[in-house]
Amino acid sequence: MSSNTQKNLGSTTALSDTQWAQLNQLTPSLTPAQLGWLSGYLAGLAQTQSPENLPMVNPSASEAASPEKFITILYGSQTGNAKALAQGYKAKLDAADIPAKLVNMADYKVKQLKNETHIVAIVSTHGEGDAPDDAVELHDFLSSKKAPKLANLSFSVLGLGDSSYEFFCQTAKDFDKKLAELGATRLVDRVDCDVDYDEASDTWAQQVLDKVQDELKAKSHSHVVAMPHVGKPTLSVATTQYSKKNPYTASLLESQKITGRDSVKDIRHVEISLEDSGIQYRPGDALGVWFKNDPNMVDELLTLLAIDATTQVTISGDTLSVRDALIEKRELTQSYPSFATAYGQLANNPELNALIEDKAGLRAFLGERQIIDIVRQYPVKTNAQSLVDMLRGMTPRLYSIASSQDEVEEEVHLTVALVEYDAHGQAHQGGASSYLTKRLEEGGEIQVFVEKNDNFRLPESSDTPVIMVGPGTGIAPFRAFMQQREVQEAAGKNWLFFGNPNFTQDFLYQTEWQRFVKDGVLNKVSLAFSRDQEDKIYVQHRLLEQGAEVFEWLEQGAYFYVCGDANHMAKDVHAALVEIVQKHGAKSAQAAEEYLTALRRAKRYQKDVY
Numbered sequence: 328m329s330s331n332t333q334k335n336l337g338s339t340t341a342l343s344d345t346q347w348a349q350l351n352q353l354t355p356s357l358t359p360a361q362l363g364w365l366s367g368y369l370a371g372l373a374q375t376q377s378p379e380n381l382p383m384v385n386p387s388a389s390e391a392a393s394p395e396k397f398i399t400i401l402y403g404s405q406t407g408n409a410k411a412l413a414q415g416y417k418a419k420l421d422a423a424d425i426p427a428k429l430v431n432m433a434d435y436k437v438k439q440l441k442n443e444t445h446i447v448a449i450v451s452t453h454g455e456g457d458a459p460d461d462a463v464e465l466h467d468f469l470s471s472k473k474a475p476k477l478a479n480l481s482f483s484v485l486g487l488g489d490s491s492y493e494f495f496c497q498t499a500k501d502f503d504k505k506l507a508e509l510g511a512t513r514l515v516d517r518v519d520c521d522v523d524y525d526e527a528s529d530t531w532a533q534q535v536l537d538k539v540q541d542e543l544k545a546k547s548h549s550h551v552v553a554m555p556h557v558g559k560p561t562l563s564v565a566t567t568q569y570s571k572k573n574p575y576t577a578s579l580l581e582s583q584k585i586t587g588r589d590s591v592k593d594i595r596h597v598e599i600s601l602e603d604s605g606i607q608y609r610p611g612d613a614l615g616v617w618f619k620n621d622p623n624m625v626d627e628l629l630t631l632l633a634i635d636a637t638t639q640v641t642i643s644g645d646t647l648s649v650r651d652a653l654i655e656k657r658e659l660t661q662s663y664p665s666f667a668t669a670y671g672q673l674a675n676n677p678e679l680n681a682l683i684e685d686k687a688g689l690r691a692f693l694g695e696r697q698i699i700d701i702v703r704q705y706p707v708k709t710n711a712q713s714l715v716d717m718l719r720g721m722t723p724r725l726y727s728i729a730s731s732q733d734e735v736e737e738e739v740h741l742t743v744a745l746v747e748y749d750a751h752g753q754a755h756q757g758g759a760s761s762y763l764t765k766r767l768e769e770g771g772e773i774q775v776f777v778e779k780n781d782n783f784r785l786p787e788s789s790d791t792p793v794i795m796v797g798p799g800t801g802i803a804p805f806r807a808f809m810q811q812r813e814v815q816e817a818a819g820k821n822w823l824f825f826g827n828p829n830f831t832q833d834f835l836y837q838t839e840w841q842r843f844v845k846d847g848v849l850n851k852v853s854l855a856f857s858r859d860q861e862d863k864i865y866v867q868h869r870l871l872e873q874g875a876e877v878f879e880w881l882e883q884g885a886y887f888y889v890c891g892d893a894n895h896m897a898k899d900v901h902a903a904l905v906e907i908v909q910k911h912g913a914k915s916a917q918a919a920e921e922y923l924t925a926l927r928r929a930k931r932y933q934k935d936v937y
């Protein structure tokens with residue numbers, strides 16, 4: 328650390344002489360990689376503390392402006408994107424000497440709302456137009472009778488979403504509407520970002536900054552404290568410098584099919600080496616995976632469009648061949664409204680044009696087509712650059728981590744279902760799942776990052792019982808949970824509900840569960856093999872059958888976890904839980920819902936659904 332930096336650290340929020348001595352004793356022995364890791368770790372540590380207790384990164388700014396004159400950046404994020412943007416925005420405001428507080432919506436004290444003068448809310452949408460877990464309470468509060476009048480508040484909302492969904496950026500729309508209804512004034516109009524959100528969010532951020540600059544900018548630079556630079560904020564700052572934008576190049580150790588030869592599913596156990604990366608994760612976290620599209624599909628697409636594969640194109644200032652661009656940088660296995668609109672103009676086909684006007688019809692059309700299906704159906708002539716410009720950037724896929732680092736150390740394990748289906752007379756595969764299970768060879772390189780998920784965590788006390796509901800690939804995080812509870816020698820009871828089509832073909836990790844049971848780690852396993860009999864049996868049927876005992880566990884303080892399909896399973900499991908609480912807790916349907924809401928608020932009912 329430079330002496331200049333040390334000299335600047337003379338303010339009240341800087342380190343004491345003793346702390347300096349301790350830091351100086353440690354830092355000379357660290358390698359550059361370790362220093363990098365430590366900076367991310369410390370930044371992450373700071374993020375995990377209550378924002379109210381955190382020193383401002385730039386205290387001079389807060390001192391110079393009057394105490395109420397700061398901007399509160401509220402973020403509500405499920406899979407890390409809004410959080411990373413909010414962190415980036417905080418850094419931008421710090422650099423501009425604009426006092427700002429960064430607060431996760433989950434930690435926000437609603438009583439504070441009436442004292443705020445400036446708020447920006449950066450929030451994503453999940454489920455079917457639902458608020459991310461961390462934003463639920465604030466979202467509900469703003470719609471409640473308790474919400475105060477906010478005539479003194481200026482605000483702006485940035486929404487993150489995906490235009491393929493029916494309720495695009497719904498949570499941001501709700502926040503924007505509610506704040507305005509409560510009397511607050513928009514600094515800048517809400518911006519709804521699609522999956523390619525970098526440019527739109529940057530523009531919005533700059534506009535808000537320009538608006539608040541004069542009012543909030545600190546008057547004096549005299550006490551600026553040069554905190555150690557922690558680099559660009561990352562999605563997983565608590566553990567590593569690697570992030571979605573700066574992924575780690577890992578290598579595939581193993582990809583083993585764990586469904587039987589006659590299974591209707593191809594599910595793989597995937598092991599990836601994180602050797603020497605310093606990456607750390609916790610049970611409940613997900614792994615983000617950047618993948619490559621199938622070169623055969625890309626070649627076919629280029630042939631259909633009569634585009635020479637070697638034609639050079641430019642993406643964000645980089646020049647590369649159109650073939651490489653389509654393999655590495657563009658989303659081809661999903662289709663989306665922005666592509667349909669641009670392609671429709673080119674094709675000028677009445678049928679396609681009519682479809683583009685019909686939102687629901689277009690969603691259904693796109694939901695069952697990949698880009699190549701649309702090109703086959705409506706042939707056009709275009710050039711390489713136009714094609715690349717019509718397509719949206721690739722987005723990494725997330726996979727719930729199926730291992731505990733206390734058990735597997737520098738590895739990370741996943742449970743990946745290959746998405747494959749026939750449609751429009753052709754075989755189709757999902758981009759990332761086919762890359763992980765089919766195209767990537769053992770030893771091959773893959774770019775990954777850890778996506779922290781504090782909304783899916785084992786109880787703090789290892790004595791607390793847990794109930795885990797994870798059909799299909801939903802089993803993944805529970806393998807991590809059980810590895811962790813075993814290493815911890817946790818005294819708390821564990822109950823697993825698992826389901827899949829057939830016992831003989833689809834009992835994922837069967838021998839591991841058997842060993843956990845034998846060793847007394849797993850106390851109960853309830854299985855629902857849906858296709859082994861005429862009538863479907865699902866995990867919620869098993870829950871209902873054992874409702875009395877499930878309720879007893881809940882009353883004993885058990886945590887309840889659900890992982891896997893969001894569209895059907897998680898909703899049906901919730902309905903079963905309501906029924907159980909009603910029946911065995913002698914409550915009305917409304918009281919049972921309130922019971923579950925209280926569990927959710929106490930973090931005792933957690934979901935990792937997709």
Ligand SMILES: Cc1cc2nc3c(=O)[nH]c(=O)nc-3n(C[C@H](O)[C@H](O)[C@H](O)COP(=O)(O)OP(=O)(O)OC[C@H]3O[C@@H](n4cnc5c(N)ncnc54)[C@H](O)[C@@H]3O)c2cc1C
Nearest residue numbers: 660694724725726727742743744748757758759760800937
């Ligand atoms: C937090 C989180 C955790 C996750 N954990 C896991 C996990 O542990 N394991 C796991 O396997 N997945 C998991 N997923 C899902 C995973 O991220 C990917 O979405 C999944 O692997 C599919 O990605 P893909 O790139 O292979 O498919 P894509 O290229 O994204 O293609 C999927 C698209 O194919 C289309 N499609 C799929 N089936 C059909 C069909 N039958 N007919 C017509 N169209 C169809 C749909 O439009 C769908 O959107 C998780 C997701 C999230 C958000």
Ligand SMILES: NC(=O)c1ccc[n+]([C@@H]2O[C@H](COP(=O)([O-])OP(=O)(O)OC[C@H]3O[C@@H](n4cnc5c(N)ncnc54)[C@H](OP(=O)(O)O)[C@@H]3O)[C@@H](O)[C@H]2O)c1
Nearest residue numbers: 744798799800826827828857865866891892895896899937
């Ligand atoms: N976003 C994506 O692109 C994507 C990609 C892959 C997976 N997913 C999601 O991830 C989920 C997990 O996939 P998976 O293949 O591992 O498992 P899955 O499809 O969820 O199937 C697991 C088990 O759950 C059963 N099931 C079906 N409907 C159910 C319901 N309403 N309630 C409870 N159980 C139900 C299935 O039975 P039957 O099959 O016999 O009915 C099967 O026995 C998928 O359902 C899907 O929603 C999403």
Ligand SMILES: Cc1cc2nc3c(=O)[nH]c(=O)nc-3n(C[C@H](O)[C@H](O)[C@H](O)COP(=O)(O)O)c2cc1C
Nearest residue numbers: 404405406407408409451454456488489492495496
């Ligand atoms: C399971 C799931 C459901 C989603 N539902 C919606 C939705 O209803 N509307 C929408 O606009 N976006 C939806 N999205 C897209 C997310 O909002 C988008 O990926 C966003 O960038 C996530 O930001 P976050 O990481 O901060 O949560 C969904 C994403 C997932 C994984």
